[in-house]
Amino acid sequence: MYKLIFSSVFFFLATTFSFSQTESDTIKMTAQDSSIIYSIELREIIFTPDNVYSMDEDKKAKLILKRRIFKVYPYAKMTADKLTQLNATMAKLKTNREKKKYFKIVEKYLEEEFEPRLKKLSRKDGQILVKLIYRQTGNTTFDLIKEYKSGWKAFWANSTAYLFDINLKTQYKPYDVKEDYQIEGILNAAFNQKQLTKQESAKPIDFDKLNDHWITKIKTKPSTEAKK
Secondary structure, three states: OOOOOOHHHHHHHHHOOOOOOOOOOOOOOOHHHHHHHOOOOOOOOOOOOOOOOOHHHHHHHHHHHHHHHHHHHHHHHHHHHHHHHHHHHHHHOOOHHHHHHHHHHHHHHHHHHHHHHHOOOOHHHHHHHHHHHHHHHOOOHHHHHHHHHOHHHHHHHHHHHHOOOOOOOOOOOOOOOHHHHHHHHHHHHHHHOOOOOOOOOOOOOOHHHHHHHHHHHHHHHHHHHHHO
């Protein structure tokens, strides 16, 4: 488990996140956008509760989700990278005073560099970012804040975020949560097409097995419900 956090990303997200920022979940489809999002190599799966599958709506939803992932994934990847670098540097420092001084310098730089960008994220962007932070670090945002800012501040940060539909304790569960599975599919395609720089999940994910899992899950769901 990481012992230190990329502090500005997590603490700023939790305490001064621009919750007032709104974003319309509508998007104009273009031929280029369509070719990109539909190139995701997933077998067709019906996700709607009433088993009605709309190609247009499904594609539009995936395109919106893809846009969000492309916006926040770099922050999650950078967080994992910086945590590794930070831990390596801190391990070389001899005294707590040196470590504290170095950490303050890093924190100030990161706050000045990334706070303006994070403020532009919408609520849903924040939800996706929290999931991807867990994917890349293996820790919830809440736990990372707790490690750095104490449990009391982590509690209040999570309570505040919860009011705006952002739960900092959210984990990334592609085997259990439909949206997480879709996120993993989009990431997998983006990595293969060199659209995003690949960084392995902190907890390895075999996408082929994941895909088979969901196909089996969808196929067995109707029969399971019929027995109830």
